[in-house]
Amino acid sequence: MANHISLFSQFILTFLISSLLICCHGISDERKTYIVYMGDRPKGDFSASEMHTSMLQDVVGSEGSDLMVYSYKRSFNGFAAKLTNEEMLKLAGMEGVVSVFHNEKKQLHTTRSWDFMGFSEHVRRSTALETNIIIGMLDTGIWPESESFNDEEFGPPPKKWKGICQSSSNFTCNNKIIGAQYYRSDGYFAPNDIASPRDSEGHGTHTSSTAAGNSVGKASMLGLALGTARGGVPSARIAVYKVCWSDGCYEADILAAFDDAIADGIDIISISIGGFYPKDYFNDSIAIGAFHAMKNGILTSVSAGNSGPDPETVFNFAPWFLSVAASTIEEILYQGKGVSINTFDLENEMYRVIYGGNAPDIRNGFNQSASRYCIQNSLDKTLVKGKIVLCDYISSGETASAAGAIGTIMQDGYFQDVAYNFPLPASHLALSDGFGVSEYVNKTRKPTATIFKSIARKDELAPYVVSFSSRGPNPITKDILTPDLAAPGVNILAAWTEGCTITGLVGDNRVLSYNIISGTSMACPHATAAAAYIKSFHPKWSPAAIKSALMTTEAEFAYGAGHINPVRAINPGLVYDAGEDQYVEFLCGQGYSTKQLQLVTGDNNTCSEVPKTISSNLNCPSFTLSAPSGQSLGRVFHRTVTNVGSAKSTYRAVVKTPKGLKINVTPDVLSFKNLGEQKTFVVTVTAKMGNASISGSLIWVDGEHQVRSPVIAYVSS
Ligand SMILES: *[C@@H]1O[C@H](CO)[C@@H](O)[C@H](O)[C@H]1NC(C)=O
Ligand SMILES: *[C@@H]1O[C@H](CO)[C@@H](O)[C@H](O)[C@H]1NC(C)=O
Ligand SMILES: *[C@@H]1O[C@H](CO)[C@@H](O)[C@H](O)[C@H]1NC(C)=O
Ligand SMILES: *[C@@H]1O[C@H](CO)[C@@H](O)[C@H](O)[C@H]1NC(C)=O
Ligand SMILES: *[C@@H]1O[C@H](CO)[C@@H](O)[C@H](O)[C@H]1NC(C)=O
Ligand SMILES: *[C@@H]1O[C@H](CO)[C@@H](O)[C@H](O)[C@H]1NC(C)=O
Numbered sequence: 001m002a003n004h005i006s007l008f009s010q011f012i013l014t015f016l017i018s019s020l021l022i023c024c025h026g027i028s029d030e031r032k033t034y035i036v037y038m039g040d041r042p043k044g045d046f047s048a049s050e051m052h053t054s055m056l057q058d059v060v061g062s063e064g065s066d067l068m069v070y071s072y073k074r075s076f077n078g079f080a081a082k083l084t085n086e087e088m089l090k091l092a093g094m095e096g097v098v099s100v101f102h103n104e105k106k107q108l109h110t111t112r113s114w115d116f117m118g119f120s121e122h123v124r125r126s127t128a129l130e131t132n133i134i135i136g137m138l139d140t141g142i143w144p145e146s147e148s149f150n151d152e153e154f155g156p157p158p159k160k161w162k163g164i165c166q167s168s169s170n171f172t173c174n175n176k177i178i179g180a181q182y183y184r185s186d187g188y189f190a191p192n193d194i195a196s197p198r199d200s201e202g203h204g205t206h207t208s209s210t211a212a213g214n215s216v217g218k219a220s221m222l223g224l225a226l227g228t229a230r231g232g233v234p235s236a237r238i239a240v241y242k243v244c245w246s247d248g249c250y251e252a253d254i255l256a257a258f259d260d261a262i263a264d265g266i267d268i269i270s271i272s273i274g275g276f277y278p279k280d281y282f283n284d285s286i287a288i289g290a291f292h293a294m295k296n297g298i299l300t301s302v303s304a305g306n307s308g309p310d311p312e313t314v315f316n317f318a319p320w321f322l323s324v325a326a327s328t329i330e331e332i333l334y335q336g337k338g339v340s341i342n343t344f345d346l347e348n349e350m351y352r353v354i355y356g357g358n359a360p361d362i363r364n365g366f367n368q369s370a371s372r373y374c375i376q377n378s379l380d381k382t383l384v385k386g387k388i389v390l391c392d393y394i395s396s397g398e399t400a401s402a403a404g405a406i407g408t409i410m411q412d413g414y415f416q417d418v419a420y421n422f423p424l425p426a427s428h429l430a431l432s433d434g435f436g437v438s439e440y441v442n443k444t445r446k447p448t449a450t451i452f453k454s455i456a457r458k459d460e461l462a463p464y465v466v467s468f469s470s471r472g473p474n475p476i477t478k479d480i481l482t483p484d485l486a487a488p489g490v491n492i493l494a495a496w497t498e499g500c501t502i503t504g505l506v507g508d509n510r511v512l513s514y515n516i517i518s519g520t521s522m523a524c525p526h527a528t529a530a531a532a533y534i535k536s537f538h539p540k541w542s543p544a545a546i547k548s549a550l551m552t553t554e555a556e557f558a559y560g561a562g563h564i565n566p567v568r569a570i571n572p573g574l575v576y577d578a579g580e581d582q583y584v585e586f587l588c589g590q591g592y593s594t595k596q597l598q599l600v601t602g603d604n605n606t607c608s609e610v611p612k613t614i615s616s617n618l619n620c621p622s623f624t625l626s627a628p629s630g631q632s633l634g635r636v637f638h639r640t641v642t643n644v645g646s647a648k649s650t651y652r653a654v655v656k657t658p659k660g661l662k663i664n665v666t667p668d669v670l671s672f673k674n675l676g677e678q679k680t681f682v683v684t685v686t687a688k689m690g691n692a693s694i695s696g697s698l699i700w701v702d703g704e705h706q707v708r709s710p711v712i713a714y715v716s717s
Helices: 004-024 048-060 062-067 085-092 203-212 251-264 285-295 398-402 431-443 520-537 543-552 580-589 594-601
Strands: 032-037 068-072 078-083 099-102 105-108 134-139 177-182 216-221 224-229 237-242 248-250 268-271 299-303 321-327 331-334 351-355 388-391 407-411 426-429 455-458 485-488 492-495 514-517 623-628 632-643 649-656 661-666 669-672 678-688 694-701 706-716
Touching (some): 105 251, 203 237, 203 492, 224 331, 251 285, 285 543, 299 520, 321 543, 351 431, 520 543, 543 706, 623 678
Antiparallel strands (some): 068 078, 105 248, 216 224
């Protein structure tokens, strides 16, 4: 899950398991689920299911239909089926197949955050249009009884809505949550899973309420972050597509949800889910789903991932996404020197402290090299019970809690820019403060301590991109900026499920309706809502135009194009628009064959007819190039802008060029007479690379608007 907290204990294990899966398939005859992607939905009369079954039977014989998992046919063409490696290869060579890929697992990746973005509760809204906006949430489901999803002031669903509500297991929709479905191809439900759109994890309830939850006064998490919890577009409707379960989110299910969501009539898709490594555009369920969404005028907002701060850690990077990094909000939760979300109050009482390294559970085979890190089951209950345990590493706190500790202090070199939630009183110290505590504990015969309840404090540096947020450049197409922009993703208060505790960890019994969590998962629905807000003013704008408006209206460069500013984004002046044709040109340049692309688009475009556009010509509102350290390079970018500001206007190019960067724009003045009029220009960037990336900008100004694009030169290896 991009909910960062759950990563600690499970990350390494999950990673190992998925690596094993990767290296083992291909050598066995065992059947695995594969996705056979066949591009766009054929026009006219045809029976997709029959066609898919017959293709399957061609390779597996007459038992074919039993092996069918999904038939995708409402928004694009393809199917998922259980195949041996040999059968998979046969299908991959068949006429009409674009790609075949394994059904891999993906993982999931606020009251005050909206005000912080200059987007207050009282902002000008187009409520009549906003209430027609439907946001599709591909996530862990939803807790429909939450106040955040109360439908008191809502009329019936918009007429365009064609989806369903799977009212199984005590789940009902209302006029706020207008649709809900769940997807689990193998029909397996763990004890923690509910076979219904109901959320038993919390993540989906949190992201849904961040995007479109009602305003709920006095929401808080046991007194922390007291305020109003509200979504970015509180009048919008929510359609729930539950694709994630206690063991992860599978590609076959994700594609089935896209297939439905696009056909159901939603306006924006929000998906805070990502994979474990970069995948080719048409070997990835989210990239494929989002491509067909784009073809249908629907923008897909995705979380960049939580694998930062190293470069090239973004695994959701297709240029037709709105890919969102996580930034901090103005408040940080802390107690004394420690950082954590601690709702427990020890009432200043002092407790004995024991160093984990001195409390190994020897009888169960643990020694101090495990117990100093408080590794799972490594602590001796009799030694730890009733004390505060000092651990040399951040962990979930489950082990300390299970061993009967009253609290835990963790010290390590881990980043301090995000606070985590633990099942017991806990404090996470930076290395320097931790050293002092460790020294005190070592040198004192009966060391004592207490742990304060957390309070909120202003973070003077905010907003900045948080350490865990995945970084570009784009691992497949280096010259495309990714992530696109940043939105609040740290310490976000939003609605929670009552189907589990707020941490889901052993030893926690706090079942609450609001919770504070962090992740690019939380940033994504902020951007989703900003996109929906723009759409409520400009219902006809393309996904690329909405993305451009969000990217070019940010003054402050944080990451990607910067930190979103929804209010300015409804009036960007100019947009860099792009439709399916531009993305197809881009894909031609990426080496896809005409045959593959004809299937994907469902028309007769050929790569030889359109220019083999290099990626730098994709009409996006950013300019990216890369070169090895010490080298100089130049690159020419062709761009087109569309006037959406004032009919008669004249824009002048202003460039910001730090040392090492030269930007030349021709022409450098663009005069418009009409709305919707387009002008092209050429940007020549020359970069002399040192050791670090260089970032400058190009801003078109007309006295009223500032249309800003980042210009970034990365050091490539
Ligand atoms: C796509 O996935 C298939 C099967 O999993 C694999 O054989 C193929 O190499 C992948 N293609 C690319 C371009 O990654
Ligand atoms: C249905 O859910 C509501 C709300 O959680 C609960 O109060 C009620 O007992 C549930 N009914 C059944 C039959 O599970
Ligand atoms: C602790 O246990 C591990 C594994 O059980 C072992 O490899 C290591 O040598 C032990 N360390 C000490 C200091 O005994
Ligand atoms: C405290 O003692 C442990 C070993 O028992 C050692 O690893 C650690 O470095 C000591 N802390 C300080 C600050 O000296
Ligand atoms: C594509 O070309 C074929 C043959 O030239 C023609 O029959 C078909 O109608 C064309 N399809 C589209 C969508 O233009
Ligand atoms: C790059 O970094 C190295 C060591 O960090 C330094 O010696 C060198 O001068 C730097 N080069 C440039 C071009 O800044």
